[in-house]
Amino acid sequence: MSRRTFPQREERHDDTLAFICRFTDRRTGGPYAPRGRHAIFRLKLAPLSATLLLAGCSGPHNWLSGAGREAMRIEALFWPLLIGAGLIWTAVMTLAVVAYRTAEKGGTERQVRAYVVWGGVVFPAVVLTGLLATGLLTLRGIAAQPAAHTVAVDGEQWWWRVRYEGPEGPVVSANEIRLPRGETVRFELTSDDVIHSFWAPAIGGKMDLIPGRTTQLTLTPEKTGSWGGICAEFCGSAHAQMLFRLVVMEPEAYARWLADEARPAQATGPGLEVFLDEGCGACHSIRGTKAQGPVGPDLTHFAGRETLGAGIRPVSRTALRNWIRYPEAIKPGVRMPGYPDMPDARLDRLVDYLMALK
Amino acid sequence: MTAFQDLPPPPDYDEARDRAQRERLMAVWHTPTGWRKFSAVNNEIVGRWYALTAFGFFVFAGILALMIRTQLAVPDNDFLSMELYNQVFTMHGTVMMFLFAVPIFEAVAIMVLPEILGARDLPFPRLSAFGFWCFLIGGVFVCGSILFGAAPAGGWFMYTPLSSDPEQTGIGTDIWLLGLSFIEVASIAAAVELIVGVLKSRPPGMRLNLMPLYCWYVLVVGGMILFAFPPLIAGDLLLEMERAFDWAFFDTERGGDPLLWQHLFWIFGHPEVYIIFLPSVALVATILPTFARRPMVGYSWIVLSAVGIAFLSFGLWVHHMFTTGLPNISLSFFSAASEAVALPTGIQIFCFLATLLMGRSVGSVPMLFTGGALAIFVFGGLTGVMVALVPFDWQAHDSYFVVAHLHYTLIGGMLFPLMAGIWYWYPFATDKTMSERLGRWSFWMMFAGFNIAFLPMHWTGVMGMPRRIWTYAADTGWGPINMVSTVGAFLFAAGFAVFAWDVLRPKRNQPPTRRNPWDAGTMEWAKEVPDKPWGCRSIPLITTRYPLWEQEDIVGQIDRGEWFLPDAQEGKREMIVTDILDGRPIFVQRVSGPTYKTLLAAMFLGACFILATFKLWLAAVLCGAGFTATILWWLWTATARIPEKEEKDCGRGLRLPVYMSGNASVGWWAMFITMVGDMTAFFGLVFAYFFFWTVHPEFPPEGTRSPAFSWLTLGMVLLVAAWVLVAGARRWNGQAKTGRARAALALAGLPALSGLGALAQACLVSGLDPTRHAFDATCWVLVLWLGAHLLAGFVMLGYCVARSWAGILTPRYDADLRNSALYWDFMLATSLLVYALLALFPLLSEGGVA
Amino acid sequence: MRYPRLIDDRSIWIMVAPSVIWAAHFLLCYWIAAIWCAKEAADGSAPLQPVTWTVAGVTLVALGLIWALARHAWGRYGGSLFITRTIADDRAQERKHFLGHVALLLCALHTLAVIFTALPVLVFDRCW
Incomplete structure (x- = not known):
């Protein structure tokens, strides 16, 4: 199965805006960091550069790991939003300080109009309209894409039941989901007890598992490796320890693994x-x-x-x-x-x- | 154009008269001392108790927060057990939201609103006291549960089915549901009082466009409480019915749906955020002009923002449900509203900045806190715009990013302005000032601590840490950043401790402050030092927004008793009730004084809820009856008394009646507003019906019959007949046909109760069993709701008959009857809706979509 | 002596009317889409066109009503969009201006909010 072409625009975005994280990702690593070409390089530099912020861009659960197409699309929203928020915050605070400092002479009515009309009305209206449109288009882009595989995940207190439709029949497993790199997978999410939420932050967003409903989530992993999965909705006592692994493999390896997995247990004794x-x-x-x-x-x-x-x-x-x-x-x-x-x-x-x- | 153009000049000042008037006022408004202080109902006393109690709960919840932070400081920590941690975080959220954030608004409003309005008190002082006692009892009950390890542990949104299944969550959930319902009722009571206070207790001359901004916010927030809290009460009712009696609302096996709870909870929960935020903006809007030394710029723009936010905030609830798999198109509507609500918020902030710009600002501790609030809140608002985008929320939802975001909005939008407000009004409440030096210390410690704790937390979320986990492994990499947050949290707490010390430290040696220490422009600073319990010496005519700045010698005129109601000749607590638009005086309202009945009523009601938690039904019902009896006793002895004379001279030639009924009176408005809230709760149940109809292909499900049409119709006819009798009684009483009115009132209960019986029979003959399916349960809960209301209405009819017999209710003095008739108008509307839903809608949908 | 009151005067309603129109429009859009997606397009396949057209219609009606209100607020109440005019005189006429002013501002705000609400139907052609 061939890898879907990744949209050109996104790729560029990814390069320009998320370069910080790409950069640190290579350098800091960690026990679960994706296995890439720079392993030796990473090992040498890791202790040196693993400051707090840098560590923040890697790790098995990081939104910014760039391990899935959906995560990257959201990341492409995140950076402009973050930088924009920083700029707007600085601007508002500057205006506040200026306003406070004009104490002696007092402002003019023209300045007041400028503050309220431009700062309070026009600028927010334009920015918010743009944001809303971008958000809606991103949502359309990542929701319910056609999928090559389906994996059924059933939330239990407090573990995950996983069912694949393999070529040799259904395969049942638990707490670990293996996926082929570059192929879109649809998760069919159900629960019989309480509400859980399926979240593999490095690959994409989350979706709740709700009794009586089947919810869907599509993800497209882009980097091989072992990624972290989390139950994000409080589901009772052991909620904190309801985790899973999401292992992304090359498609051929995945096919082999799935065929192996379909066989009954091999051990005796x-x-x-x-x-x-x-x-x-x-x-x-x-x-x-x-x-x-x-x-x-x-x-x-x-x-x-x-x-x-x-x-x-x-x-x-x-x-x-x-x-x-x-x-x-x-x-x-x-x-x-x-x-x-x-x-x-x-x-x-x-x-x-x-x-x-x- | 004023109604007061030709007021005669005030009498010349006479010291002896002044002294006599003051003595009489003092005798009337005197606050009981010693143990009897607990019977006090005066707004300043009750407001102070309320605020201190709310801050007590704040400290309690803050300690819980420190426990959370300690547990999370390092990976694999064992400071708290899993069970305790789950209780601690649930209680932290619950107590902060329900026992601090909303009550503190009510506390501050009860304390300062009458003074800002130049009123003597709120229109229903005993209701404030009753609300306070309910809050105290309910709050102690809910908080105390953690000492017995029985606290709720389902998160403060109490999601079903985790919370609806008694095997999953124990008595903690019942404590949460019943304890909080009890407090919510008190909150709604306070909201009713504050709305009526703003609408009807304004000083003469205060038109809508002259109302202080604080009052606009109180009005708006009161209205929001009225529409936001009832859906949660409806949800609580459904949830407790499922837990206690196994009615099927949330159990998917029986046609229930867990998402129904989320809808009802968040229809409450999102406006709640703004209910918390706006009162603090109100404080800023009051403080800022004082220190900018000029009136607020863009007054009407700020009113626009408040009203706009109030409405838009009701279109945000699904943004807490972006990950529940609802159709993307539905999510997008809420995303749109969530972006739109940022507009009025921004306008508000820029009006504040423009005021600073135009003014000649002076620095002060309140301004420091206001500035800190701005810095924090703007950032929280910006991350709010981010999480309002659906795709972004799919990552951020339920992660520490959201935890950081919500603390930025709540602490920046609520706590910091509140601190500014406390500092600002401290001299108002105590005649002393707080320490400038300690104020600066506490601000910088809190500001630094807050940002050290919560700014990194955004990144903790980016690193994938979900909220509500009691432990995490070291290899997640979340350890160091959590340690930073913990350190910040303790610094923040230390800053608050400095503040608390400054509030509480004895200041006996400090001389009293001068009058109006900040040179503010609003009426509350006209109060005398040392404080007098009567509020305003005489109630002035208000013709400006900042009377102390813009009305010459107004304080002197007030003090010399040159304005209205300078005296209490009849020995009654009196206040002027005005009209809504232009503040024209309508009549003099006599308000009630100290009593223990409010405390007794709150204790009965509290016992009723607490006993119900433990399923001691008989005892609970007895306490409920005790509560009803106490309330009747309270009303009988205190309200709608026939006055000794028709009119009263209020000074300056203003003669006003001392009794009004119908929509001129405050009681009628209170009933009207309460019933609007009550209808909203009822609409919560109607929403449940339509929700089930939408999610089920067949509703009623196959094999279930709708409630019997003939019985429903009979019931409806009987209920309409009951309403006709009540409406007739009001008319006949007005025409002095007292006998006929009494007969109609006495008889109206008959068709009402038999109509209720017919509705129940309609469900029974169709074999509806509330434990079988959500359809059956929904039909029954509608009938139950109506039934409970009809019983209350029945009690009111009996009360009116008794008052009529006793000669307290006469053709001229008919406030009780008019208020009861208004209640029955709402009953008619409720009955018609129940009928439409149970009898007519199934006919329609059988031939229609389904 | 009778004093004009809320019910008699009918003045204050204009202050909440634009917001009520927004709320009605919002809820209608939400309900139409929710019912369509639950009843007709439960598998997510059915097209959304009927919803699109209905929402478009509802939106036009809402915008028309807000426009009418704005004209009313402008004309009858003498509302305007000034920021620096304080509208703080002690006259009944001034109170009326104030109500018109706030109503006009609310009309502007809710026009934008109604348009925001309608945007999603331009973007999506399926429920999920």
Whole structure:
């Protein structure tokens, strides 16, 4: 599938106005920064230039990371707005100081007319009309574009159920969404419990998941890498820890991954018995086994993901052990019960098995 | 052209007469002392209590804010637990909005409005006191819940279905709903009083174009409260009905819709922002001319801005719902209105600047705070224009960018002007001044602290930090910038502490200020030092916008008692009621004095709401009955008393009647305005009906019958009959056919209650079950609403009959009956709308779109 | 002695009338679009033309009404757009000027606000 041509105008805009961020983005990096060509360069300079402001233009959740077409369109609004706001603020404050300082002689009626008519009426009217028109046109540009793929995302308290329509049938996953670079994806967003909001700031804007409705959001990732995703609408106790990863891959790699993902679980071993014995299958599904629980995240390819606990810990043996033992300590409010009394040997077998679910 | 051209000259000054008059005034307006002070109703006392209480809640919510900032200062912090944090941020928003921002407007207005108008008091002093006690009881109840770990934890917008499902959120949500409904009722009561105050309690001669700008703002904001709060009360009713009785309004399984709450909440919530903002602009509009040493430039342009903002701000509510997947075309209408509202706001600011330009400004602490407010608010306004663009909001919404934006608008638009106002009116309220040095310290600390805390927060939002999270991981990169915000927040708090100390520190050794210490032009500074409880010694004729500047020796004339009502011969608290347009005196209103009944009524009502929170229904109903009884007792003993004489000499040859009924009286206007607010709440329910009709392909859903047409029609006929009887009673009473009037009043309850029964029967025979589907629940809630109102109307009829029997309600003195008849006019309108919705609309839509 | 009051005099209504027209126009536009998008174009596919034309019509009516009000405020009330005239005399005539003045300003503001409200239908041809 070919990459859509990116509008020329936007590209230029991106270059001129967002250069600060492009610049800092290359230099500051960070653990989740997009993997680009300048990795070595970045590593050397990172500690030197990572001041507060510069750090503000990078990172996995940054609007200005330029990782998605929609984010870039909004960024193209953001910079002129920010600079314009700065200029207007300075102008108003200057006028205020001038007005205050004319104390001795007092102003004339002509000046008053100039203040109120030009400053209070004409200038705002023109600027606001222009802004409104720009905002509406941008909205038309980024809303409901034709999409090459559809991903269904279902918000749960407090994790994300993800369904792809792969060529080999539906694929169910959780808390991690993989997308092909340069292709427009439509998200169909639903929820069965409360309102959540799906937000991957680096790629584009957010959309709420509302019980009883299906809302839609289209995003077009433009940079490969692992980006942060967030639930933006307060959804109860563990809202703060309802995160996800959004991994953007080259289209060929994505196709391979999706085909792999459609296969049932590959791992076997004594851990599966532990999994079933402990009743994990009542909530979790592992395709190809007896575990078909519909309540919690699907674990068929669990170890292929970057994070566990809905985006809050990198997947590792230690993290997984802790999670199974004390999920409440890591994510207060979580619905999964802990297994603090599980014997070490049994837990090891379980972790071995889960870590093999690639 | 004035009505006062040929006023006789004042009598020559006579010291003995002056002393006697002052003594009589003092005896009448004297504020009780000691424990009895709690029975006081005088606007200055109640206003002071109100303001101190609101500031108490502000400090409470500020401490919560510091707890939030401490928790967020570093990643993975464990200063607060998740449960506590969720309660803390919910309470911070709730308390700041409901217990500080709106009440402080009412507090300040109750305190200064009568004085600015040169009136003795507000028209309903006991209502102010009642409102204050409700506010105190409700506020303590809501705030106290956090000490028991039972505070609401759903965010201050309480989104459904998180809040509508009792399994998701516990008693905290009920506390929020009932506690705040209780306070909202008090807010509406205060708004009614302030509107009537501005419209009818102006001094003689004060035409609309001479009204101080402060009063214009109070009028506009009062009107906004009247239309903005009721939809939330309707929403609260629906939400509590779902929580307590499982009625289906927000549950999607049963045809409900969570977005209905968002609509009702934000129809309240956005105007609310301007309800908070405009009163502070009013303070600036009052302070600025004083220190610019000239009248405000563009007076009428500022009035235009206030009225324009009041209306436009009701077209913004969906901009809080830009990410809910509504059609883009719908979002765009609201984006357009959100941009448009910036216009009048800008005009206002430039009129202020033009005033500075034309004037010879003198520096002062209030001007410092005003300048800080301008710097902060303009920036908040500019980011507001940004988030009003839908695509930009898709990023900014619910992120820290919005948190920063809203604090810029609220602290710049509300808190800083309020500080200026407190500094400015401190001598007015206490006869002492605050310290210039501490004022500058507190300003700079607050200004610097605020910007250090909130300017970086925009960037925290850009870095993707969502609001309402109690923890975040270090690898997000949000740590350092949050630490900066926290440091700023503590500096800000320290600045406020300096201010608070300056307000509260004992100033016994300080000599009293001189009169009118700022050389201001508005009437409140005509007050004497030391303060007198009666407000104005005599109520002057006002012919200018800044009487103290433009009317020669007005203070001396007031003091010598040369103007109206210089005396209280009859030993009654009296004030002049004027007409709306030109401030022509209509009659002398006798207002009521100190009482404990207001406190008792507030305690009963508070207990009723609090007991309902704990589902102790029987006790709640008993307290409700106690409340009704207290109110009746209060009204019976204090209002619409038959005067001892028809007319009274007010001085300078002005003779005015001492009793008026109908639309000349303040009571009639209060009823009218209250019922407009009441109808707005009812329209909230009508909105719910149409909302469901819009989102459902079939409404009523398949298999559900509409309420039975025949029963509805019967009910309607009976309700119209009841109204005819009430209207007839008013007419017959006026024609001195007292017996016939009494019979009609006594009988009117019969068709009213049986009409209500017929409406309920219409729902019953169609098998409507409010727990089954949103349609059933909506039909029932409409009937319930009407029923509750009919019962109240029934009580009024009984009250009128009793007053008539007791000889207090006569053909000449018929204020109670006229006010009750006005209520029934509104009942007729409500009944007709219920009928149209339940009986006629289904006929229409069956053949129409659906 | 009867004093002219709000209801009798009919003067003050002109101050809120332009705003009421804006509010009615705004709500009509919103409702028309919301009902159309919910009932006829629930899948987002149906064209928006009927809404466009209706909104255009409603907008013209609203602008016409505001224009009529402005003429009224100008002519009958003697309103004007001056900034520096204070309109602070103690005469009934002056109060009338003041009302006309504010009404005229509100007409100007709401003309712009009505046009703002109508802009979206020029941009969108579908609900979503």
